[in-house]
Amino acid sequence: MTGPRRVTVGLPTHNGEAFLEAALESLVGQDHEDIEIVISDNASTDRTPDIVRAFMKRDRRLRLERSEALVSASQNFNRVFHATSGPYFMWAADDDLRDPTYVRRCLDALEAVPAAVMACTGLRFIDPAGAVIDADYERYDNPDLSSPSVVERIRILLRRGGWYEVYGLIRRDALEQTHLFQDIHGPDVMLVLELAMLGPVLKVADPLFFYRQYPNRTERDRLERQGGVADADSILSAHLTHLQESMSTTVGASALSWPLKARLRAEIVWATYLADTPLGRNARRELGARVAAAREDRDIGAFAKFGLMRAVDRVRSAGPAIRRLVGRARRRAGRLRRDLLNWRS
Numbered sequence: 001m002t003g004p005r006r007v008t009v010g011l012p013t014h015n016g017e018a019f020l021e022a023a024l025e026s027l028v029g030q031d032h033e034d035i036e037i038v039i040s041d042n043a044s045t046d047r048t049p050d051i052v053r054a055f056m057k058r059d060r061r062l063r064l065e066r067s068e069a070l071v072s073a074s075q076n077f078n079r080v081f082h083a084t085s086g087p088y089f090m091w092a093a094d095d096d097l098r099d100p101t102y103v104r105r106c107l108d109a110l111e112a113v114p115a116a117v118m119a120c121t122g123l124r125f126i127d128p129a130g131a132v133i134d135a136d137y138e139r140y141d142n143p144d145l146s147s148p149s150v151v152e153r154i155r156i157l158l159r160r161g162g163w164y165e166v167y168g169l170i171r172r173d174a175l176e177q178t179h180l181f182q183d184i185h186g187p188d189v190m191l192v193l194e195l196a197m198l199g200p201v202l203k204v205a206d207p208l209f210f211y212r213q214y215p216n217r218t219e220r221d222r223l224e225r226q227g228g229v230a231d232a233d234s235i236l237s238a239h240l241t242h243l244q245e246s247m248s249t250t251v252g253a254s255a256l257s258w259p260l261k262a263r264l265r266a267e268i269v270w271a272t273y274l275a276d277t278p279l280g281r282n283a284r285r286e287l288g289a290r291v292a293a294a295r296e297d298r299d300i301g302a303f304a305k306f307g308l309m310r311a312v313d314r315v316r317s318a319g320p321a322i323r324r325l326v327g328r329a330r331r332r333a334g335r336l337r338r339d340l341l342n343w344r345s
Helices: 017-028 048-058 073-082 102-112 150-158 187-198 219-225 232-236 240-252 258-273 278-297 300-344
Strands: 007-013 035-042 062-067 088-091 118-126 169-171 201-212
Touching: 007 017, 007 073, 007 102, 017 035, 017 048, 035 048, 035 073, 048 062, 062 073, 073 088, 088 102, 102 118, 102 169, 102 201, 150 187, 150 258, 187 201, 187 240, 240 258, 240 278, 258 278, 258 300, 278 300
Parallel strands: 007 035, 007 088, 035 062, 118 201
Antiparallel strands: 088 169, 118 169
16 A cells, blocks of 8 residues: 555554553554554663564554654654654554554544544553453543533533543644643643644543553653653642643643633633632642742742632632531521510510
8 A cells, every 4th residue: 555544553662561562452453454553662672672573574554663762751752643644643552452443433433523633432441450440430531522612622621530532533634733742741631632622522432442550650650651751850840730820821822712712711720729620629739839839939920829729719618617607507596586486475
């Protein structure tokens, strides 16, 4: 076959021998055959290159791009995208699995809705042995972001506990309008946010994607898993409140109209500091530290912002107690009124 394949899977890896064979088997076993699989090996020192070359001998759709010098995880993710040219692209981790119908069903969904920028499926978490993990899938499963309203899409997204849509099938022309993966805290968050601002993200309801999780893995372990980043300490010390600021900046840099930008920034602030969301419940714990840091840095703007958010959160947290006090006061007033009426009678 000449010319680019219709679907390209980009698999960035660094010392991924533990699960790479299983991941590649799930990709070469896709029932959509017009596919190429490009592996970007980030200076691996284990058996990774040998595993890939063995697969290349049995399937000509595989291609190896290898770097002898270690680059950051985000740079490796971007490099494998730039090494391809097909109209549909999908990242794959070197330890996740996909049902054989995954690519075909995501492609069918995208081709049925030309306005959509990406399609994903339901997901399940698996442990290192491949067994499905019992989890709160109401919170962590990929959401349906097919709404034509950008505000509704972002509102739904901000109330989820994960951003696993980044491993869905994406139109290349949409990806080319984003910043791809950045060497920042939450690069997957920013990329999914950018895509959701560009257009609907479809969901095939069936759980066809299996995301591997590891007990006791730290954030530093996760960063170093794909090669690390240039400034790991600053990223590891970042807070979810920093994530809110990055999301607001990403919205501000978009091509949306200013009224839409204002709406989306309000949604981000609401989900981070006021709403009962996974993001908000964790971010609000950081407000005291952000106030203290702003005071030490003499950053008046940050001090005012986080001081106000902390005050609002305290009022919000005190709300149930205040309502209980008001309720008790009303009941006591009612009893006094009844006693007074009985006494007069």
